Amino acid sequence: MIQTVEMKNITKRFPGVLANDCVNLDVCAGEIHALLGENGAGKTTLMKILYGMYRATEGEIFINGARADLRSPADALAHGIGMIHQHFQLVPGFTVVENVALGLKSSRGPLTDLDVVSRRMRELAAQYGLNVEPNALVWQLAVGQQQRVEIIKALYRDASLLILDEPTAVLTPQEVTEFFDILRRLRDAGNALIFISHKLYEVMAISDRVTVLRDGRVVGQVNTRETNQQELARMMVGRDVITHWDKPTTTQGEVVLEIQNLGVPNDKGLNAVKKFSLKVRAGEILGIAGVSGNGQRELAEAIAGMRRVSSGTIRVSEKIVTNQSPAQIISSGVAFIPEERMAMGVVREFSVAENAILETHAHPPLAQRGVFNFAAINEHCTKLVREYDVRTPSLDTPVKSLSGGNIQKLILARELDRAPRVLVAAQPTRGVDIGATEYIHKKLLEQRANGTAILLISEDLEEVRALSDRIAVMYEGEIVGIVPSDTSVEELGLMMAGARRNL
Amino acid sequence: MLEQLLAPAVIIGILASGIQLATPYLYASIGEMFSQISGVLNLGVEGVMLIAAFAAYYIALTTNNVVLALVVAALVGALMGLITAVISVTLKAEQGISGIGIYLFGLGLSDLLFLVFVGTPKAINGVPRLDIPALSNLPVVGQILFSQNILVYGAFACVPLAWFILNKTTLGLKIRAVGQTPEAADSLGISVARVRYITVTIAGMMAGIAGASLSIALLNIFQQNLTSGLGFIAVALVYFGGWRPFRVMLGALLFSMVSALQLWIQTLGIAVPSDIAGMLPYLLTIIALIFAARQIVTQPTALTKPFERGE
Numbered sequence: 001m002i003q004t005v006e007m008k009n010i011t012k013r014f015p016g017v018l019a020n021d022c023v024n025l026d027v028c029a030g031e032i033h034a035l036l037g038e039n040g041a042g043k044t045t046l047m048k049i050l051y052g053m054y055r056a057t058e059g060e061i062f063i064n065g066a067r068a069d070l071r072s073p074a075d076a077l078a079h080g081i082g083m084i085h086q087h088f089q090l091v092p093g094f095t096v097v098e099n100v101a102l103g104l105k106s107s108r109g110p111l112t113d114l115d116v117v118s119r120r121m122r123e124l125a126a127q128y129g130l131n132v133e134p135n136a137l138v139w140q141l142a143v144g145q146q147q148r149v150e151i152i153k154a155l156y157r158d159a160s161l162l163i164l165d166e167p168t169a170v171l172t173p174q175e176v177t178e179f180f181d182i183l184r185r186l187r188d189a190g191n192a193l194i195f196i197s198h199k200l201y202e203v204m205a206i207s208d209r210v211t212v213l214r215d216g217r218v219v220g221q222v223n224t225r226e227t228n229q230q231e232l233a234r235m236m237v238g239r240d241v242i243t244h245w246d247k248p249t250t251t252q253g254e255v256v257l258e259i260q261n262l263g264v265p266n267d268k269g270l271n272a273v274k275k276f277s278l279k280v281r282a283g284e285i286l287g288i289a290g291v292s293g294n295g296q297r298e299l300a301e302a303i304a305g306m307r308r309v310s311s312g313t314i315r316v317s318e319k320i321v322t323n324q325s326p327a328q329i330i331s332s333g334v335a336f337i338p339e340e341r342m343a344m345g346v347v348r349e350f351s352v353a354e355n356a357i358l359e360t361h362a363h364p365p366l367a368q369r370g371v372f373n374f375a376a377i378n379e380h381c382t383k384l385v386r387e388y389d390v391r392t393p394s395l396d397t398p399v400k401s402l403s404g405g406n407i408q409k410l411i412l413a414r415e416l417d418r419a420p421r422v423l424v425a426a427q428p429t430r431g432v433d434i435g436a437t438e439y440i441h442k443k444l445l446e447q448r449a450n451g452t453a454i455l456l457i458s459e460d461l462e463e464v465r466a467l468s469d470r471i472a473v474m475y476e477g478e479i480v481g482i483v484p485s486d487t488s489v490e491e492l493g494l495m496m497a498g499a500r501r502n503l
Numbered sequence: 504m505l506e507q508l509l510a511p512a513v514i515i516g517i518l519a520s521g522i523q524l525a526t527p528y529l530y531a532s533i534g535e536m537f538s539q540i541s542g543v544l545n546l547g548v549e550g551v552m553l554i555a556a557f558a559a560y561y562i563a564l565t566t567n568n569v570v571l572a573l574v575v576a577a578l579v580g581a582l583m584g585l586i587t588a589v590i591s592v593t594l595k596a597e598q599g600i601s602g603i604g605i606y607l608f609g610l611g612l613s614d615l616l617f618l619v620f621v622g623t624p625k626a627i628n629g630v631p632r633l634d635i636p637a638l639s640n641l642p643v644v645g646q647i648l649f650s651q652n653i654l655v656y657g658a659f660a661c662v663p664l665a666w667f668i669l670n671k672t673t674l675g676l677k678i679r680a681v682g683q684t685p686e687a688a689d690s691l692g693i694s695v696a697r698v699r700y701i702t703v704t705i706a707g708m709m710a711g712i713a714g715a716s717l718s719i720a721l722l723n724i725f726q727q728n729l730t731s732g733l734g735f736i737a738v739a740l741v742y743f744g745g746w747r748p749f750r751v752m753l754g755a756l757l758f759s760m761v762s763a764l765q766l767w768i769q770t771l772g773i774a775v776p777s778d779i780a781g782m783l784p785y786l787l788t789i790i791a792l793i794f795a796a797r798q799i800v801t802q803p804t805a806l807t808k809p810f811e812r813g814e
Binding site for chain 2: 092
């Protein structure tokens, strides 16, 4: 059983990056210890060192007071340390019990002992409320159940310190509640848990102590009971974080984006958007609120020209753009920040510079008669990266190695630099850390002040309420109401569930 | 013509030679199956078979010891498997291309060695027939199933053995895991490379035995390109069988029966151009694969992908 784990003066250098700088962390049995920090603060690196996946450049690890040399995950497991990765390490074609038994010594020598494993697994499951059917195939399980399989795997290997890397990112709100119950039971049974997160309210809800990392360094360790979200946010970002914006009153101009009776089919050919009509004026942010899957994605893609419209019209500055190609729509002045950043927003393998000129590369001054002018491209991209605070080692860095927040800033730079008349922003801050979120909000408000008509689609109600001038609520592909931005969350929630209309 | 083929003696003959001809397919494709399930496509089977076929033939020719010949063939095959493993597991080479390389190497080397050390084809005394007591006296069935050489029995014994290893042993669990989600196996302390070395070496050894079964048990001769594409069909059979031993066996039997049929058509002097008859097994490969493509659900998802530990 693990009583204490201490990481002392851990430093980890990657070529060109100092991921952890003299980090100290101590965890004891019977506590949930949150490791809080922005994306790229060094949380996962630190934990991979503890789990034997990385070797620390400097520093030592002590388990129950004795120095431990963890060279591989197998070493870590042998010391009682288990890790549940953000991307589950499960074999989808295997049953639950096969996944648990994989790599274990069998009680029957070379033969498997799945029945024995299955029996012990049920005991563990009953003890901690981790109910999963041992003979179910893993790919058929819901994500929340797969996560339980991961926890069972670790417990089966006698792990008494569990590292959970952003475990709630994949769960629905109901699953999170159940999951937290399981974590409490595990803690109360004397296990130690390290909970990696950048979500403040979760850290407040579940942890006993918090260690905050920023830029690879520990900036503080506090008892959860003696702190609050504001203080944690300040430690995490290094300054006060603005979560509430004062929207300056702008003079709203003429209608720029006008949608009439729009019908858009989804991938299955069913109408995901029905009889949808909306007007967005210059200098206005219109928020679209709704539970995911109620036609928001199809609406955004239809406006951007990436999905065919089956009925109705879309006008940009009175010009009909319905079913035009994305290139034509772009030249009409529409900018699009897609929901699926990595699939639609950037070409992963391309460099920062190449991604920055995806839309404008064929036009002077970037290209002349079909040949690139690299000096102009370089100048243009240097300007964009500086203006939009995209943190990248160089313009030639492949985009896939940037953090989510920086990729989003790069997309923002590319889209806003064209001074669009219409901006469709779909989930612009999903999976983005607090600092970058704040920055993106600031930029959206700047665009509003510049007279852009903005359609903001978001599942984050706080975001929608903070930024929008008006809020349209979508339910099953239709607008069930257009309400002022100070409408209460409860009221919006009822509309989003289809229980109330406000037309 | 049809009457000729439907005579009882001929039907028994076709079935008996069909069972016999299944031998090289079975060894090669069961071995290949292990390699593929662990995530390594081993296209060089044909080349390995050729080298091992020559090695077995040469030992049998010079020592008259078929057991030694078989052991040498298995070892030569295992060595070739080991080389394949170095290329595709350690050096992470593109598996399709390097497999073709190994095939061409085997084709050339076996021919060269044959020309240098033997010259003209000479028949040898192959693996003897083993009549299973009592069973071989059964009418019809006895002649078809229980009056074959030892390698034939061995080939069929490999099928349940392979099933058992894959489904009932910890090694089998590891092999399947490594071929589907090597990252998951790695995170549990399983060496992906080690497991793949084991399977690819087994595949080589089995290909070696498959080659020997041709040169010292079925044909008792060696010549240039003795295998004539049989190794490639074995690779196709693994897909056809959906990576399941008994289905692979069904596929092997299907092909060997068609081959037997075309041999008998030629033997009986039935008026079908021999080129057309000879084409049958290959035509069947293409048709079978078209249908097999639809049921690929059990495909090892990491097939042909070298494993690299993530960031």
